[in-house]
Amino acid sequence: MQLILLVLILPSFVALGVQGYSSFSDGVGLKVATVDGHKITQGDWDNAAREQAERMRRENPQMDPKLLDSPEARQQALEGLVSRRALETAVQKQQLMAADGRVASVFRRSPTYAFLRTPEGQPNKALLAAQGMSSEGFAERLRQDLGLQQVLAPADMLPRSLKLGGKLAFDALLQQRDISVKRLEAQAYRDQVQLGDADVATYYQLPATQKRWMQPERAQIEYLVLDAEALKQRVQVNEGELKTYYEQNRKRFSTPEERQVSHILIKLDAGAKAEQEAAARAQLEALQALLRSDPKQFAALARKHSQDEISAASGGELDFIGRDFNVKAIADAAFALGKGEISPIVRSEFGLHLVTVSDIRGGDVRSFEDVRAELETEQRSELAKKEFQTLSEQFSNAVYEQADALQPVAEKFQLELRKAELGRVPAAGAQGPLASPKLIEAVFAPESLKTKRNTEAVETGVQQLVSARVLKHVPAAAPALDEVKEAVREQLLMERAAALAKKAGEALLAQKAEELSYDTTVTVSRMNPHGLPREALNKILLASAGSLAKPFGVDLGTGGYLLVRLNAVKPPSEQEVPAKQAEQQYAQALANAEGLAYLEALKAGYKAKILASPAKAASSP
Template identity: 40%
Template sequence: MFDTIRNNSKILMGLLVVLIIPSFVLFGVDGYSNMSDRGAVVAKLGDIEITQQEWDAMHQKEVDRIRASAPNLDAKMLGSDAARYASLERMVNDRLIAVVAEKQLLVTSDQRLANYLQQDPSIAGLRGPDGKLDMDRYRQLAASQGMTPEMLEARVRRDLSNQQVLASLQASAVASQRQTDTALQAYLQRREIQIQRFEPATFAAKVQVTDADLEKFYQTQTDRFRSPESADVEYLVLDAAALAKNIQLPEQDIKTYYEQNLQRLSVQEQRRASHILINAAKDAPAAEREKARTKADGLLADVRKDPKSFAQLARKNSDDPGSASNGGDLDFFAKGAMVKSFEDAVFALKKGEISAVVESEFGFHIILLTDIKAPATPSLEAMRPKLEADLREQQAKRQFAELAETFSNSVYEQADTFKPVAEKLKLSIQQAQGLGRTPTGANTGVMANPKILEALFSEDSVSKRRNTAAIELGNNTLVSARIVNYRAAAVRPYADVKDAVRIQYLLVQAQALAKAEGQARLNEWKAQPAQAQLGNALVVSRDQAQGQPQALVDAALRADPAAMPVLVGVDLGTQGFALMRVNKLVPREEPNAQQQAQSREQFARLLGNAEASAYLSHLKSQFKVEIKVKKPNEKSAS
């Protein structure tokens, strides 16, 4: 049960915050329609202004970040008014917290910054075996985010300082078990229900259809029968992979590259060894380790007397389950595969030699070196395919870097054609037919990328047929596209969609019959409860829906406990209608001590977030924060 709470913590947080603190809503005074000016002010924090251009840039960064982590996410969701408004709210919050951090003189010391950077996984991975930071890779990491190392560190320092504004509030919240139980009881309340479903499919045969009915339905439901907008396009792709195919490599370049990388290409020396392990953990009591050492010394003496008995003694005495049954054989391995003390001993032996007792973190080893595989140097011909591929990739990346600026500038400066840049860079103008604003079967390859489609179906691209800006897709790929033929969404003629109209009409009418039948039964069974024909009882809750539609579960949880058992009807839309009797509340299972501790900790975090939200609301009032665009789906304050 508590795994479910943990997995749905964001939902739970939202519900509990509503219970804990009064909600607050900021109402704007201007709509999106008044923001056509890119420099228009969309929000104010006292004297600080946020412009439309800053907001657009911020939202695009968030979109790019989300797409990188979830490439299959619907692009419409990211471009919706709600998503854009959420970006603006986050931007306002970030600016506000930065102002407060500065006024409260919250700073991050060099030591704290260093400690944070040392613990950051993306930076820790840039350290070499000696623990030193690879500065070239560090600069590349910063450059990938459009910054120098100094800029990256300044941003991290600023973020750490800003975090201090709310951190103390979030960390100070303490939840009692009573508070926790009350909140979780409300959220995880369970109810016993019985259901009778009325599904449209069972009523479809009862629907009477005439041509007049179908034509009337078509006329009143034209939005159901629109053809989506589509476009025929042409596009250019500049990518390193394509450039690599046309690169010719002189033989001398291949030979030189082979000689320069001979050491890297060579196969390391490998050694084959067998061992007898006597287990002794490094933190075991001294007496226990001494006992293990004594046993190992005794076995070493036995092996030296009769080296041929090594495999037999290993099978009988070794504590290594992976090798004991094979007489201690570990097969071939190269340097870096074993713990250091073991590896040092193996690579110091000659073939057939037996080591002294070797101590490691696992215990005590007796090692027999059974074979040596000398390092192999591959021939030029054997390595030629890989060498050529590596060289082509390197040269293609250099070419791409040299041509990228020309490509970007040309598609912008000559925005009504691709011919000049295609001829100049020896690129092929490609075509695609019937593309939609969102990926469909017609969208393949780069033309299925949401970033391309968003730019392609922008107002400027559709109305003026201009090339899109050069769009970077990663992996050294730039794309620009332009619409050559655009078809707006339109209602399809009745004759073309008559079959679809019939299907839709039958479905709508069957839904109506199902609902009417359900309502009739609801009235009958309310008057005569004993006549109700319902299914077997089952228990549902927010975290255990038992496969039932969400609307039905919500209706069960809304039922008044004082009126139970109570009969309710639930409209399930395309799934028909359901009659449900909510019989009783079912107490949730009593948590054990560990679960109680976990729930208190989770609820304390929620309380901390609620305190932080309340403080943030106070700060918005104090600093006279004003968002000057209307919140989606809400009317402006009057």
């Protein structure tokens, strides 16, 4: 259970590939959720959505990029972020942070982290650095992971034997029922219905009908968007500054040189006596003499003589290493060698080594022409951010001072004046400003609707300000009958036809059961409904087994009426759901339900609340 929740909710706490969810400090301050009184900002949300997209892209490179930044994906990222914050709060409140000794013990003993340990049991700094982490950062992440495991422990309290529960659950869910049915279609009774205009008008005025046809309140608006993304295309890029930056940061555009290294180790303690070191050195000198005559023997000699238990089996190979390799003596020796050369004997904290280099890669520097587009994009982003900071206050003042129109503001700031229709709830698939709760709140504020003046400039995303003006306000109301008369007539016609079908069906039920005839006999189940509507299938499956051979009716609404006779109740097909599979699926479903219920209880206890909709912070609607 802990593993399931950690995989679903906490992918960042598996120790590698983590940048940390505590670094969301560069986003805007717009509050989108709260946990235990602490806010989660729009910037936090954007970072979480970006990290989620990157992780999903790594796991499934073929995934459609649009799915990674959809409103549904952003909502999932926000819910996951709220869950993480609730769990982190629980760790702090319940004082479950692991002590240093516990962290060290788990690292040394757990097979999960074996690949991160050096032969001496220390963190492999080179591997951690490749993931953008220091050994201290890794230890802190492991400490958090252990704390979270303790928080999640109560969710792992399911019964050990689920065989009976699985059988009962799947028997009830997937049992089969043999039935005879007769269907009275409402369509067959249409010709018996007579409607006049007065009937339609009276029906349309009924509260239930009015509610059915009610169109939501909406506002037709014009609006302006000032954001850094749009400003990118307007800023001027300085060619000289691009070249200067390139020259000052050439290292950034170079591929670090790496060397494929193998070594032979003779272990030697730091406090070894002189005669012990002399013996070890003599052993390596003998091997060195053999290698001078035939360097190709290195792998064979390493397998036989090296005391590095991990690399000896692979001929002493350490794979490609950089200059920052965690054993400095080996790195220094390797980068002083040419391809195929053997080093002098070198001393490290582990003992004496012979080192050889079998291959060299990297060290190339990309030309300015190759990276120019990348540098230009970066400079445009930076300049656009500065431009936005400069213009944001001016924009806010302008929409306030020129309160009765947005066109002059659009001309002053060279912005496109856009038009849209908004409801109090974002439309399905809405993105950008039109999905922002803050903009919707500003548009439907009583003052905005009454005066039709510009709203204040509201922050709808990262470095994004929007002001809108209501052009027309349409209150929630049903349309005039003339606009929908034919559709209303058809609706009333089918309702009355269905009523006649039901009346006919009930008359048949009043007859003797043996006098009823049926159209067909079928075996239905949830896996094979034979075209029955869900409501009808549910009623049939919920009917008491004691009502065998006793017909009953199922109202299908405007679909008509169904006469049903229950002939037999059968268990699920073993071929469809094998017993072992049923037990496993039941256990999985129960575990998921228990885990999610526990998480929801935890969030409720810390008053976790989501305040924003799954809007995509973007400059376009």
